[in-house]
Amino acid sequence: MHKALIIYSSLTGNTAQIADILADELEDRQIDVIILDAMEADPVDLLEYDIICIGSYTFGNDAEIPDEMLDYYEEIATMDLSGKPFGVFGSGDDYYPKFATVVDDFEAQLIKSGAIKVAPGVKTNIAPDTEEELEAIQTLAQALADYFK
Ligand SMILES: Cc1cc2nc3c(=O)[nH]c(=O)nc-3n(C[C@H](O)[C@H](O)[C@H](O)COP(=O)(O)O)c2cc1C
Numbered sequence: 001m002h003k004a005l006i007i008y009s010s011l012t013g014n015t016a017q018i019a020d021i022l023a024d025e026l027e028d029r030q031i032d033v034i035i036l037d038a039m040e041a042d043p044v045d046l047l048e049y050d051i052i053c054i055g056s057y058t059f060g061n062d063a064e065i066p067d068e069m070l071d072y073y074e075e076i077a078t079m080d081l082s083g084k085p086f087g088v089f090g091s092g093d094d095y096y097p098k099f100a101t102v103v104d105d106f107e108a109q110l111i112k113s114g115a116i117k118v119a120p121g122v123k124t125n126i127a128p129d130t131e132e133e134l135e136a137i138q139t140l141a142q143a144l145a146d147y148f149k
Helices: 014-028 043-048 067-076 101-112 131-146
Strands: 003-009 032-037 051-056 085-092 122-125
Touching (some): 014 085, 014 131, 043 067, 085 101
Parallel strands (some): 051 085, 085 122
16 A cells, blocks of 8 residues: 655644545545644655655745744755655635745645656635535545556
8 A cells, every 4th residue: 555644734724624635535545644743743754655745824924934844845855755746735815915825835845856746736715615626635636546556
């Protein structure tokens, strides 16, 4: 069985909900999933897994990387994660001009690490509750599972 690590940060629970749904969708596709709050994990943990998923909300004065994600943001780009498919996700609020842009920031860092983009990053407007948002999570899970077929 392939193993996925989902690391996420969430202040008010919305990104955590995406992480939980993604974990269920991956498990439905016979992937072993470990899901950790960013503060319980360390960037080097990513090396131990076949599939890497990173989730973060977008916050601050200018859509900054949250403090608890800074180590991941900086270190991922210097790590060798080549050959590992990745998924990125996060909650934002489309009231803000930079909607959930931390998802794009992590995608760029993962690409620098050699990890492989298999599906678009998932951005939800607050909670993951529209049909489109839930489908995007399923599409990501399917692409991650298909990578090893
Ligand atoms: C002060 C403040 C700044 C925020 N800035 C942004 C932003 O720049 N872009 C965005 O998409 N959402 C922004 N948000 C909205 C949060 O990303 C949104 O509430 C999200 O659901 C939080 O995710 P979480 O529940 O996982 O913590 C901001 C919220 C607050 C309170």
